[in-house]
Amino acid sequence: MILKAETLTFGFGDGRLFENVAFQIDEGDRIALLGANGSGKTSLLKLIVGEYTPVEGRVVLRNGLSIGYQTQFRITDPRRTLWKECESLFSSLKETLRESTEITHDMLSFEKRIRSVLKGLGFEEPDWEREVSTFSGGEQTRISLCKLFLLDYDLLLLDEPTNHLDLASVIWLQNFLKSYQGTLLMVSHDRAIVEAVANRIFEINARKIWVFNTAYDRYLLQRDRMNDTLRKRKDNIVKEIERQEALIEQFRRWNREKAFKLMHAREKVVDRLKDQLKEYEGMEETSAEIGRLPVPDRTEWIVIQGKGIEKSFEEKRVLHHIDFTINRGQKIVLVGKNGIGKTTFLKILAGVDPHHGGVIEKGAKTRIGYLTQTLDFRDESRDVFSELREIVPAWKDYEIRKYAGRFGFIGEDVFKTISALSGGEKLKLALAKIILEKPNFIILDEPTNHLDIDSIAKLQSVLSEYEGSMLVVTHDQWLIQNTFETVWLLTENAITYPRSVEDYFESVRESPATFRKKTEPEKRKVEEYQAQKTLKNRLRSIETQLKEIERDYRDLECETLAIRRDMNLYAHEYQKLETLLQKEKQIASDMESLIHKLDALETEHQKTLNEMEGLSC
Structure with a gap:
């Protein structure tokens, strides 16, 4: 045990984010902390590091536990270069190098580590000599992430680490975390990273923390x-x-x-x-009857095209002689490294930035809907329902509410004022309004910002059903792989066209900048075969036991139904009824015991699968 929470309660004012929760984190755990926007994920991390004080209960840490927290690194000297800023973490080691007569490989490896992390998180070598004060806010967040990954901790806490990363850096981060040897607790809306990294899931829901000792797919x-x-x-x-x-x-x-x-x-x-x-209070569910999306008018074959598009900011050229064509029905994801000009390119296509070189030609029937990263509503005192009703006054109330459900506004949520919405909810409302106006070409700039995993799944459903064309900038791997068939890679001088989404991902994975775990020397084939055989036999035995438990559970459910029929039959016979109630109570206890056994076996099942995967690496 490295950390445990005991009867932990926390909230702001009279409200409570979670109450009387308890959990434990052990060495080697790689935990994904999930929950809706505003459920208390970041607050829990701050409770662990002591930035917040619980209303009740406590967090107990193992003596001497070293914790790395994503926001703990600040820029201390803005005049330092990026390289010097990272190198400052190893000042004691550098002093040892100056005084030592015998220099080992490990002593010199910190420079290699700095280079690897900087490249992995998207900083090119010319950036290393820039003063840190010259980097943007998003870039400085990445610098803090770099510094965090350069040191070793017993427990690493990450809060949405993919924010401000381009797709190549996200994939690097995924591989880095898969190979990370310490214990990890991370908040992330990137489903691909959660699926690849986590071996336990914590979910904050209904003011409780629900613990699932399994990977993401079996957690579902x-x-x-x-x-x-x-x-x-x-x-x-x-x-x-x-x-x-x-x-x-x-x-x-x-x-x-x-x-x-x-x-x-x-x-x-x-x-x-x-x-x-x-x-038997369970999780709060957000399912509801949902409405269909309005169907936009059909465009001509060429939706929009550009010739010789150029853009510069003062002396810095962002786009240079870009040619492109988007045809009817295309759903395109635009990728490229940070700072390459993706947002600028979208603004030019949307007509927001007319000050550029080259020519943009829209089809005669093309109507554009544009979602920016900066959301602006005219009157934030209005509620969600009123905002949507203004666009479709002829719709009945229940039709508007069903449509709002597509974007996660369930039940009374439609009467929330805009000022009371979270950043993610405002983004969903903005997208709902855009699609309701029936554009046949939508341009979306980072639509997953501020969204949780469940909201991204709803977004994916909306984008898949939408019948127009689209051009989207996003770094969310799962959304890309489940929504788009076409990838455009924006570079300084052109747009290149990978053959498929998977081809693009494969090219990024094979990039020299992508972090890869170095495997141990290959074992003898006979030993590997015997180990695989043992694990397969164990897996087969576990799966047999799982099936037996599920069969026993169904039998107990049938017994419960039979008892209920007898209760109706003997409703006026107190002694008989009391006997039946006792029997029902025992069956409920047996069912609870089966659930615990099932959970333990599924944990063992996942552990065995992980061991098999480790052997095959």
Whole structure:
């Protein structure tokens, strides 16, 4: 154990983000901390490092635990070069080098590490000699990330580390974290990184922290199964309470001494059932009936094209003689390193920046919708429903609410004022308004900024259903792989066209700048074969046990249904009913025990899969 939380409660003012939660982090854990925007993920990290104080409970750290936190590095001397800023972390080591008569390879490796991390996070060699004060805010965030990765910690805390990274740097980061030897707790909306790195999932939901001791794909299955079980159990208890209360009312109407005894017995049963009901509170779900997207008018074959596009800022040339054509129905993702001019290119296409060289020609029927990274609403006192109603006044109320559900505004959320929305919610509202106006060509600049994983999944559904053309800048790997068929790579002098999304990802993975873990010398084939055989046998045994548990669980569910039928049959026989209730309680306990066994086996299953993957590397 390196860290544990005990009865931890935290919030702001009278509100609570989470209450009475407990969890433990052990060496080797690589935990993805998930939850909706505003659920308290960043607050939990700040509680761990001591920046926040809990309302109740405590965080217990192992003695001498070293923690690396993403925001802890500040620029101390703005006149230092980028290289000197990174090198300053190794000042004690440099002093040792000056005094030592025997210099080892490990002593010199820090320079190699600095070069690797700087290149991986998108800093080219000319940048290394720039003063840190000359970098933008986003670049300085990347510098802080560089400094964090240069040192070794017992526990590394990351809060949305992919922000301000281009796609190549995101892939480098993914490989770096996969090979990281320490313990990791990260908040990330990048599903590909979570899938590749995490071996445990913590989810903040309904003011609790739900712990899943498995990787992301099996977490999704476990989460659905758990919620389904809790929902069914809760529904059954509610129905039983209603049945018992109906009997209580019936006995009250009879107004006889024996009836009163039966009534009081039923009231005790209801009290017990209500206590049980509290134990089966599950996660808050955001599912709702959702509406279809409006269909835009059909464009001509050529939606938009450009010839000789050029753009400069003072002496710095950003775009040079760019030619392009976008055809009807194309869904294109635009990628390229930070600072190459992607946002500038989008502004030119959208007509926001007319001061450029070259010619832009739109099709006669092309209508553009443009989502920028800077969101601006005329009147933030208005609510979500009113903003959408203004665009489609002829729609019925339920149609607007169903449409809003496509973008995560469920139930009463549609009556939130814009000023009360989070950054992610404002982005979703802006996109909802754009698509409602029925443009047939949309231009989106980093639409996943501020979104959680669930919101990105909703965005993917919207973009897949949208019937117009689109050009999107994003660094989210999962969104790219599940939405786009065409990749444009923007360079200083041209747009290049990888054959496919996967070809582009493969070319980035093979880049010399991409961090790769160095494997140990290959073991003898006989030893590897025996190890693989042992692991496969263990895996087969675990999977057999999992199937047996699932079969036993279904049998117990059938027994529960049979008991409920008998309860209806013997509703007036107190002793018989009490026996049935006891039996039902025992079955519920057996089902709970099976769930715990299932969780333990799935943890062992994932561990075995990880060992097999390690052997195959």
